[in-house]
Amino acid sequence: MTPPPAPPVVELRDAGYAYPDGPPVLRGVCFAVTEGRSVALLGRNGSGKTTLMRLLSGGLRCAWGELRLDGARVSHDRKGLTRLRTTVQLVLQDPDDQLFAASVGQDVSFGPMNLGLPEGEVRARVAEALEALDITALHDRPTHLLSYGQRKRAAIAGAVAMRPRVLVLDEPTAGLDPDGQERLLEVLARLRAAGTTVLMATHDVDLALRWADDAAVLAPGGLRTGPVRELLTDRALLDEARLRRPWGTAAAEVLRAHGLLAAGEPGPLTPEELGRWAGPGAGRTAGGAALGHGRPAR
Numbered sequence: 001m002t003p004p005p006a007p008p009v010v011e012l013r014d015a016g017y018a019y020p021d022g023p024p025v026l027r028g029v030c031f032a033v034t035e036g037r038s039v040a041l042l043g044r045n046g047s048g049k050t051t052l053m054r055l056l057s058g059g060l061r062c063a064w065g066e067l068r069l070d071g072a073r074v075s076h077d078r079k080g081l082t083r084l085r086t087t088v089q090l091v092l093q094d095p096d097d098q099l100f101a102a103s104v105g106q107d108v109s110f111g112p113m114n115l116g117l118p119e120g121e122v123r124a125r126v127a128e129a130l131e132a133l134d135i136t137a138l139h140d141r142p143t144h145l146l147s148y149g150q151r152k153r154a155a156i157a158g159a160v161a162m163r164p165r166v167l168v169l170d171e172p173t174a175g176l177d178p179d180g181q182e183r184l185l186e187v188l189a190r191l192r193a194a195g196t197t198v199l200m201a202t203h204d205v206d207l208a209l210r211w212a213d214d215a216a217v218l219a220p221g222g223l224r225t226g227p228v229r230e231l232l233t234d235r236a237l238l239d240e241a242r243l244r245r246p247w248g249t250a251a252a253e254v255l256r257a258h259g260l261l262a263a264g265e266p267g268p269l270t271p272e273e274l275g276r277w278a279g280p281g282a283g284r285t286a287g288g289a290a291l292g293h294g295r296p297a298r
């Protein structure tokens with residue numbers, strides 16, 4: 001029997017928001033973040049990803065609907081917001097919007113100090129967060145001397161030091177070189193293995209497929225949520241949300257055109273899956289034809 005789905009940590013119910021004097025940016029959004037899942041939030045520029053993440057983390061207050069934390073409606077008073085911020089931490093897209101202390105160590109200690117934690121506890125959390133982000137050596141470095149990638153990591157470390165259950169990252173890989181992106185994904189994998197739930201906004205459908213369990217797609221018709229492989233292979237949804245088709249769906253078409261993949265056989269969706277699909281032990285002949293599984297190609 002499949003276990004019942006875990007209750008959401010945070011949840012927007014029928015939520016919406018409009019900036020002052022502006023039209024509604026989000027309307028009727030129902031979105032639940034479940035413990036232990038990694039979620040990619042996708043949508044074209046201006047679709048409302050940042051707004052949604054600010055609603056989830058309490059930076060904005062729903063104009064319609066409500067935000068719930070562990071099943072209870074969040075009150076936007078000091079107590080309610082402190083509870084929310086120790087559970088959900090948002091890291092902004094531009095690290096310069098987040099870093100303001102003189103050194104990395106001071107910046108990362110800001111959140112825990114604000115919680116009124118004892119000095120030893122603050123120090124331990126800073127050390128833990130810097131280590132998680134692989135930037136222990138940058139503890140005393142002035143923030144204005146950091147590279148862009150280092151500033152991104154320092155900003156994430158500041159959120160990690162709050163030991164949130166849910167880390168919300170606004171385009172964390174944007175502006176990083178390929179190596180920087182890979183290293184950041186490794187950091188996120190470690191945080192996830194340690195039990196942190198991660199929601200990441202990204203424009204990169206291939207990264208979403210590699211990294212996420214679930215996707216949330218902001219399309220003109222509303223927010224669609226579901227398993228990442230299901231949503232990001234839904235051509236109608238990709239077109240509606242004006243998202244690029246994943247690398248793997250184009251690759252599968254080439255494989256089918258060459259008779260290497262049967263019509264009904266799902267193709268590999270990521271380069272890693274292609275390696276496994278075609279590699280030794282995959283049950284394929286040197287010519288690539290499937291042996292014993294899937295329908296014969298054309």
Ligand SMILES: Nc1ncnc2c1ncn2[C@@H]1O[C@H](COP(=O)(O)OP(=O)(O)OP(=O)(O)O)[C@@H](O)[C@H]1O
Nearest residue numbers: 019020022025043044045046047048049050051052
């Ligand atoms: N502070 C603000 N005041 C007024 N309008 C805003 C403000 N911030 C965002 N908006 C508007 O709200 C809409 C959604 O913006 P938002 O930043 O949430 O989108 P996004 O999906 O994160 O975009 P991007 O991919 O470009 O980062 C846009 O039309 C934007 O112009």
